[in-house]
Amino acid sequence: MPIARAFATRLVTTLITLFGVAVIVFVVIRVVPGNPIAMMLPPGATEADIARLQALYGFDKSIPEQFWIWISNVIQGDFGTSITLRQPVFGLVLGRLPATLELSVLALVIAVVLGGAAALTATLYRGTKVEGSVDVAGGVALSLPDFLWGLALILLFGVVWPLFHISGRISPSLGFEFSSLFYLFEALARLRFDVVADLLAHMLMPALALAIPLAAIILQLLKQSLKECMHDDYITLARTKGYSETSIILRDALPNAVLPTLTLIGVQFTFLIGGTVIIERLFSYEGLGNMAIDAVINRDLPLIQGIVLGFALLFTLVNLLVDMTYAALNPRLRHA
Amino acid sequence: MHDARGHVRRLPGLRLWLSGGWLTLLVLAAVFAPLISPHDPLAQDLFAGRLPPFWETGADPAYLLGTDSLGRDVLSRMLYGGRLALIVALVAGTLTCLIGATLGLIAGFYRGWADLAISRLVDIWMAFPPVLFAILLIAVLGTGLMSVIIAIVVIDWTRFARVVRAEAMGQGAMDYVASARVAGRTRFGTALAEILPNVLPTIVALLTLEMGIAVIVEAILSFVNLSISTDQPTWGGMIAEGRSSIYQAWWVLVFPLFALFLTVLSFSQFGEGLKEHFDPVLR
Amino acid sequence: MSFLQIQDLTVRLRNGPPLLRRVSLGVEAGDVRALVGESGAGKSMIGKAVLGILPRAAEVSEGRILLEGEDLQTLSPKARRQRIGAKVALIPQDPLTALNPSRRVGPQITDRLVDILGWKRPAAEARALELLEEVHIQEPGRVMKAYPHELSGGMRQRVLIASAFAAEPKLIIADEPTTALDVTVQKQILKLIREMQQRHGTALLFVTHDLGVVSKIAQSLTVLYAGKVVEDTAVRSFFAGPSHAYSRALLAATPRYTDPDGSLTPVPDSVVAEVNREIAAFDVTMKEGGQP
Numbered sequence: 001m002p003i004a005r006a007f008a009t010r011l012v013t014t015l016i017t018l019f020g021v022a023v024i025v026f027v028v029i030r031v032v033p034g035n036p037i038a039m040m041l042p043p044g045a046t047e048a049d050i051a052r053l054q055a056l057y058g059f060d061k062s063i064p065e066q067f068w069i070w071i072s073n074v075i076q077g078d079f080g081t082s083i084t085l086r087q088p089v090f091g092l093v094l095g096r097l098p099a100t101l102e103l104s105v106l107a108l109v110i111a112v113v114l115g116g117a118a119a120l121t122a123t124l125y126r127g128t129k130v131e132g133s134v135d136v137a138g139g140v141a142l143s144l145p146d147f148l149w150g151l152a153l154i155l156l157f158g159v160v161w162p163l164f165h166i167s168g169r170i171s172p173s174l175g176f177e178f179s180s181l182f183y184l185f186e187a188l189a190r191l192r193f194d195v196v197a198d199l200l201a202h203m204l205m206p207a208l209a210l211a212i213p214l215a216a217i218i219l220q221l222l223k224q225s226l227k228e229c230m231h232d233d234y235i236t237l238a239r240t241k242g243y244s245e246t247s248i249i250l251r252d253a254l255p256n257a258v259l260p261t262l263t264l265i266g267v268q269f270t271f272l273i274g275g276t277v278i279i280e281r282l283f284s285y286e287g288l289g290n291m292a293i294d295a296v297i298n299r300d301l302p303l304i305q306g307i308v309l310g311f312a313l314l315f316t317l318v319n320l321l322v323d324m325t326y327a328a329l330n331p332r333l334r335h336a
Numbered sequence: 337m338h339d340a341r342g343h344v345r346r347l348p349g350l351r352l353w354l355s356g357g358w359l360t361l362l363v364l365a366a367v368f369a370p371l372i373s374p375h376d377p378l379a380q381d382l383f384a385g386r387l388p389p390f391w392e393t394g395a396d397p398a399y400l401l402g403t404d405s406l407g408r409d410v411l412s413r414m415l416y417g418g419r420l421a422l423i424v425a426l427v428a429g430t431l432t433c434l435i436g437a438t439l440g441l442i443a444g445f446y447r448g449w450a451d452l453a454i455s456r457l458v459d460i461w462m463a464f465p466p467v468l469f470a471i472l473l474i475a476v477l478g479t480g481l482m483s484v485i486i487a488i489v490v491i492d493w494t495r496f497a498r499v500v501r502a503e504a505m506g507q508g509a510m511d512y513v514a515s516a517r518v519a520g521r522t523r524f525g526t527a528l529a530e531i532l533p534n535v536l537p538t539i540v541a542l543l544t545l546e547m548g549i550a551v552i553v554e555a556i557l558s559f560v561n562l563s564i565s566t567d568q569p570t571w572g573g574m575i576a577e578g579r580s581s582i583y584q585a586w587w588v589l590v591f592p593l594f595a596l597f598l599t600v601l602s603f604s605q606f607g608e609g610l611k612e613h614f615d616p617v618l619r
Numbered sequence: 620m621s622f623l624q625i626q627d628l629t630v631r632l633r634n635g636p637p638l639l640r641r642v643s644l645g646v647e648a649g650d651v652r653a654l655v656g657e658s659g660a661g662k663s664m665i666g667k668a669v670l671g672i673l674p675r676a677a678e679v680s681e682g683r684i685l686l687e688g689e690d691l692q693t694l695s696p697k698a699r700r701q702r703i704g705a706k707v708a709l710i711p712q713d714p715l716t717a718l719n720p721s722r723r724v725g726p727q728i729t730d731r732l733v734d735i736l737g738w739k740r741p742a743a744e745a746r747a748l749e750l751l752e753e754v755h756i757q758e759p760g761r762v763m764k765a766y767p768h769e770l771s772g773g774m775r776q777r778v779l780i781a782s783a784f785a786a787e788p789k790l791i792i793a794d795e796p797t798t799a800l801d802v803t804v805q806k807q808i809l810k811l812i813r814e815m816q817q818r819h820g821t822a823l824l825f826v827t828h829d830l831g832v833v834s835k836i837a838q839s840l841t842v843l844y845a846g847k848v849v850e851d852t853a854v855r856s857f858f859a860g861p862s863h864a865y866s867r868a869l870l871a872a873t874p875r876y877t878d879p880d881g882s883l884t885p886v887p888d889s890v891v892a893e894v895n896r897e898i899a900a901f902d903v904t905m906k907e908g909g910q911p
Contacts, residue, residue, distance in 0.1 A: 016456075017459055018463075020456070020459075020463075021464065028472065028473070029472070127675075139605075139608075140601065143548070143600060143605065144601060145549075145600070147552060147555070147559075151575060151579075152593070155582075155590060159583065159586055233711055233713060233717040234716065234719040236672050236711075238719075239672050239700075240670045240671075240672060240703060240708070241731040241735060242700045242703060242735040243704075243734070243735070252719055256719070256720065256721050259721075270462075273465065274465030274467060274468070275465075275467070276465075277465055277471075278560075281559075281560065282559075289465075289467075289468070296468070296471045296475045297475060297560075297562070307468075308464070311468065312464070315463050316463065
């Protein structure tokens with residue numbers, strides 16, 4: 001079955017990529033001039049203390065040896081212990097992952113809705129000023145990165161018209177007991193819409209900042225794809241049957257236009273996830289990205305490694321998901 | 337005016353003029369900063385803290401755009417911040433372009449396992465969240481202008497490599513390359529002479545885009561206090577300060593943000609405008 | 620009154636040369652009219668003008684298109700769409716591109732019935748199955764559920780034919796429906812179209828460049844050259860001896876299977892020149908706004 005085989009090939013390339021990432025992070029960090037161990041101990045520490053702590057974290061061994069130890073631990077599920085937070089890295093990463101995942105998915109949904117609607121509008125009004133303005137808006141949105149949009153949004157909706165919160169994930173005053181770390185999902189599932197509203201009031205700004213550049217790309221790609229589809233013969237035939245232009249675009253062109261856009265969007269989504277690092281910091285959102293910045297500044301090696309691997313895994317999962325969705329949606333591949 | 341399909345085209349060059357205009361302004365401001373800057377950007381005056389811009393009540397006309405929490409002049413700091421932005425843009429942008437394009441050319445033209453190695457490297461590289469990678473590199477290399485430039489080059493070379501590789505592979509199959517080889521040029525000579533001119537418009541557009549990206553990366557790094565090691569003002573640093581005092585002194589955030597906006601937008605629009613202008617197909 | 624009456628239809632490229640020059644033709648109810656001409660003569664353009672699917676670059680500058688006496692040009696776009704959707708259907712040229720690759724075949728036959736004409740789905744599906752049997756498709760149930768790429772070119776054209784007859788239209792425009800098919804399949808499809816037309820009593824405007832096809836299916840014939848009607852007659856009298864020089868040359872140019880080694884006689888330059896002069900003169904009268 002071709003889907004199974006494609007899946008397997010993808011899995012192998014994923015593993016190779018993850019391995020490469022692990023190697024790079026590992027080597028890059030250990031080229032460090034400073035000594036993270038020394039930073040952990042009080043100034044009066046003796047050489048013996050330093051040496052003991054070094055041995056504890058395995059820094060006295062050679063780099064390939066350290067890597068081998070780390071990899072074998074990782075395979076068994078042991079990602080080491082964070083130097084600054086003194087907790088197992090696995091738990092820390094897993095603790096922050098749901099927040100970042102929710103934020104990214106919300107951003108994706110917003111981007112698809114915005115970009116999709118814009119592309120459809122531009123196609124419906126193609127050749128007119130409406131299309132021109134949509135293009136200009138898209139161009140501007142594309143030129144500016146999520147960081148700048150985040151700041152602009154903070155100004156606009158945090159200060160000028162204070163509609164939304166500009167920091168944190170949830171208002172502490174709410175006093176809601178969550179059983180999982182997927183706050184938004186859980187609140188929705190438990191039908192607590194007051195909690196959902198509060199969560200969204202916090203998440204909307206960072207998600208929007210992340211979404212705008214992606215929406216611009218979706219707009220460009222989908223619009224191009226739609227325009228090409230509109231020249232196809234089955235579209236002309238549909239017109240003779242009596243369908244209106246809007247109907248034709250939505251019913252006939254869109255399903256065909258979506259497929260080629262899908263894989264490209266998947267790649268762009270991984271960039272979006274990367275953007276969470278700075279956006280979370282900007283909005284003081286307690287996710288993986290925010291933790292990452294502190295980990296790096298404090299040279300917390302095990303934590304850095306864990307987080308980078310976490311991100312890399314997220315990226316590859318997204319790519320996998322996109323490939324599978326593409327295979328599932330394309331009728332030609334389904335029946336091959 | 338109408339093109340062949342009857343669509344209305346914008347005035348060609350409008351975006352070139354606007355973006356070029358801002359960039360020229362930026363260059364002038366940066367070059368002449370020491371001369372035109374009304375105050376010393378590092379001079380603090382705690383009695384003049386958080387003064388609003390000149391059109392607001394309670395402003396001091398000596399500080400046109402206001403002051404920050406430590407009484408430092410926003411306008412002067414912006415001018416000096418512009419210097420840094422420009423240096424980073426030009427140096428980092430050009431270096432990234434050179435290194436990335438060269439690697440891409442090698443991969444696309446020579447193919448074989450040079451291509452395999454470089455392509456795999458690009459894939460792995462792209463699995464890294466860029467901002468995280470940048471911060472990581474700074475943590476490793478230490479802060480400072482050189483580190484920032486190196487970090488930008490290291491993260492973003494893949495952008496050029498991919499595009500140039502694709503172009504080299506496509507163009508490499510063209511007859512004129514083959515005929516140049518028959519005429520006796522060396523392989524690399526052929527690569528440079530025949531492929532490069534055709535890739536040039538794309539590279540130019542990417543180069544200006546890269547400059548904009550370089551400015552952003554520096555701004556992000558200075559936002560998390562990981563950029564240059566001196567107290568020279570940076571737009572990112574100003575934005576970080578502005579973010580924390582946003583309710584009391586919005587101007588500390590708004591002006592550098594605005595400058596950043598315009599600069600990044602101008603870089604990318606300038607590149608697009610140039611590309612449109614020189615692309616023989618579009619003409 | 621003809622079911623379809625086209626009067627002095629002139630179609631131009633926007634601010635450009637004319638593609639159709641005051642074309643007049645009529646299709647009677649239940650009749651089959653062939654529309655013949657070389658490539659670029661404008662035959663497809665006539666069908667497109669009637670159906671309302673002219674390319675964006677072209678527009679109707681003069682003339683009327685009367686469907687059952689009603690001028691389509693005077694209708695609102697929505698009303699026109701609905702009129703066409705209910706009464707006219709198209710059999711397109713290329714079966715490989717005329718079906719939506721992402722949708723199953725069944726809905727592409729029933730969609731007009733359900734969405735535009737308000738039929739209930741079960742009734743529409745039953746009708747689709749009937750039609751698929753009429754066009755001699757084995758296992759119509761399986762074909763309904765199939766995707767276009769699972770069917771051969773010939774089968775897809777049958778599906779398109781079935782789809783055209785679905786709403787029992789009064790007029791079908793067939794735009795060179797056999798051109799894109801294999802020679803072996805062409806004959807079958809032609810036979811099928813004739814069969815369906817006779818059974819349903821639908822008027823048919825059959826566009827083609829092949830005179831051989833005309834004799835097999837049509838009763839009336841219009842010959843087009845450079846967007847201008849050059850001959851309009853009954854098929855029988857045409858083959859007995861056409862009146863216009865161009866038509867005669869066209870007939871003479873048809874290759875004969877009875878004389879496989881004979882050389883082809885293209886339309887002579889003198890005839891082409893003569894027709895071109897005719898066209899030029901016509902253009903002058905059109906420009907001066909003169910009524911012919």
